[in-house]
Amino acid sequence: MSQTIMIQGCTSDAGKSFLVTALCRVLADRGFQVAPFKPQNMALNSAVTAEGGEIGRAQAVQAQAARCVPHVDMNPILLKPNSDIGAQVIVHGHAVGNMVATRYHSYKPTAMQAVLESHQRLEQQADWVVVEGAGSPAEINLRENDIANMGFAEAADCPVILIADIDRGGVFAHLVGTLELLSQSEQARVIGFVINRFRGDISLLQSGVDWLEARTGKPVLGVIPYLQGLHLEAEDAVNTQTTHTESAELLRVVVPVYPRISNHTDFDALRLHPQVDIRFIGPNQTIPPADLVVLPGSKSVIRDLTWLREQGWEDYLQRHLRFGGKLLGICGGYQMLGNTISDPEHIESEITDIAGLGFLTATTVLTPNKQLVNVSGSFCGTQTPVTGYEIHCGITHSEGEDRPFIQLADKGEGMVDPQNQVAGSYLHGLFDHPEALTHLLSWAGLKQVESIDIDAIHETSIQEAANTLSEHMDIDQMLSHINTWQGMKHDSCK
Numbered sequence: 001m002s003q004t005i006m007i008q009g010c011t012s013d014a015g016k017s018f019l020v021t022a023l024c025r026v027l028a029d030r031g032f033q034v035a036p037f038k039p040q041n042m043a044l045n046s047a048v049t050a051e052g053g054e055i056g057r058a059q060a061v062q063a064q065a066a067r068c069v070p071h072v073d074m075n076p077i078l079l080k081p082n083s084d085i086g087a088q089v090i091v092h093g094h095a096v097g098n099m100v101a102t103r104y105h106s107y108k109p110t111a112m113q114a115v116l117e118s119h120q121r122l123e124q125q126a127d128w129v130v131v132e133g134a135g136s137p138a139e140i141n142l143r144e145n146d147i148a149n150m151g152f153a154e155a156a157d158c159p160v161i162l163i164a165d166i167d168r169g170g171v172f173a174h175l176v177g178t179l180e181l182l183s184q185s186e187q188a189r190v191i192g193f194v195i196n197r198f199r200g201d202i203s204l205l206q207s208g209v210d211w212l213e214a215r216t217g218k219p220v221l222g223v224i225p226y227l228q229g230l231h232l233e234a235e236d237a238v239n240t241q242t243t244h245t246e247s248a249e250l251l252r253v254v255v256p257v258y259p260r261i262s263n264h265t266d267f268d269a270l271r272l273h274p275q276v277d278i279r280f281i282g283p284n285q286t287i288p289p290a291d292l293v294v295l296p297g298s299k300s301v302i303r304d305l306t307w308l309r310e311q312g313w314e315d316y317l318q319r320h321l322r323f324g325g326k327l328l329g330i331c332g333g334y335q336m337l338g339n340t341i342s343d344p345e346h347i348e349s350e351i352t353d354i355a356g357l358g359f360l361t362a363t364t365v366l367t368p369n370k371q372l373v374n375v376s377g378s379f380c381g382t383q384t385p386v387t388g389y390e391i392h393c394g395i396t397h398s399e400g401e402d403r404p405f406i407q408l409a410d411k412g413e414g415m416v417d418p419q420n421q422v423a424g425s426y427l428h429g430l431f432d433h434p435e436a437l438t439h440l441l442s443w444a445g446l447k448q449v450e451s452i453d454i455d456a457i458h459e460t461s462i463q464e465a466a467n468t469l470s471e472h473m474d475i476d477q478m479l480s481h482i483n484t485w486q487g488m489k490h491d492s493c494k
Contacts, residue, residue, distance in 0.1 A: 008133035010174035015196035024066035025466035036062030053093020073118035222473025254290035292444035295333025334424030338362030361400030388427030
């Protein structure tokens with residue numbers, strides 16, 4: 001019989017994604033069929049499944065941890081913000097439209113049906129469904145029609161583990177306060193706590209753990225240490241950490257962080273490359289000199305292009321190219337490089353037409369049908385393999401001498417100018433294949449490129465997370481508490 005366990009956090013970034021990822025691998029290594037699940041995810045980092053659907057990248061990584069294939073049922077509702085008050089709503093992998101927050105609130109009962117349908121299908125296929133909540137279950141203003149936290153747990157009738165981040169401070173207040181703000185039936189679902197990111201001597205925490213267990217009647221199932229150097233894909237916040245040491249031989253890469261940047265996980269391989277100095281430049285920050293500038297994806301390309309101009313990037317890029325620098329655009333960044341962008345049906349903004357940066361002879365028309373596909377090919381004129389995935393609304397055509405950048409099985413993809421200085425592509429994950437990464441860094445001017453494999457790095461991090469969880473959390477105790485909770489539920493139904 002399939003079982004479901006849900007991980008909820010006292011705050012955002014408490015460690016829910018980490019715990020779900022690690023638990024998926026631990027259970028999979030014990031021989032169970034495991035499926036990750038997030039009822040509702042709000043993120044601009046997404047992945048494309050084999051069947052051509054869109055899910056949060058965190059769930060794709062969790063599927064890797066569970067040793068299973070990512071599927072749209074693992075993230076049935078994905079919200080991709082495209083303004084301060086609205087988002088594109090994706091149900092079972094495909095967009096159903098843009099909604100402002102008030103409209104989406106009314107849509108939640110419909111969304112819940114999609115959530116429960118996906119959960120039921122996963123239960124039929126897996127021994128364990130490991131569920132990740134969103135934010136905190138104690139957000140009073142979001143409790144009505146909740147589908148992301150306790151609303152789902154109540155509907156699916158599953159137990160819950162609460163995780164809190166001690167590194168923030170106030171961990172006992174977080175746990176007790178969250179529990180107190182839940183209803184009695186919701187409190188009864190909480191089978192225990194996990195304290196995350198602990199530093200120091202564990203014996204100094206024991207008196208607090210004893211107090212917490214006596215105060216709440218709930219066990220502390222684990223105290224997870226603060227892990228350094230763990231490389232799991234970020235769900236939403238841009239990860240600006242790099243691993244290089246200072247050296248004159250580093251390739252300088254600059255990336256603008258515009259307001260609706262999407263799929264910034266594209267840059268994980270660059271962040272981790274020992275020969276790359278990558279800088280993420282936000283609003284009103286000085287733009288440093290660079291060898292390579294990469295314009296990332298965008299959920300609102302016309303608005304973000306306007307932002308670029310307001311921040312002085314257009315003049316910077318013209319100067320950068322005059323001095324021989326390289327420029328690469330990915331997805332929305334590729335669209336910005338062309339001559340014009342048109343949005344006749346106002347899919348992303350109220351603006352119908354805007355002039356592009358004019359570095360490629362391309363025109364783009366945004367269309368309502370989103371392209372969702374995994375692809376593979378090679379860089380044109382080479383045998384260097386490329387893999388990636390497309391997630392975009394828009395069709396781009398060349399109007400001049402620019403040639404395709406990448407050769408897919410049946411067509412050319414992207415563009416590169418005759419000087420081989422400016423290139424654009426719709427493919428996310430361009431840097432993820434080791435040979436493609438080496439090729440692009442060589443194109444940008446780096447000599448004797450060291451090869452790294454980002455997929456292998458992610459796999460190592462997943463296993464390290466699982467090993468740490470097994471060492472610092474009593475998995476057998478957790479399973480015992482789940483069985484006890486299931487037994488109590490069964491007895492109450494007699």
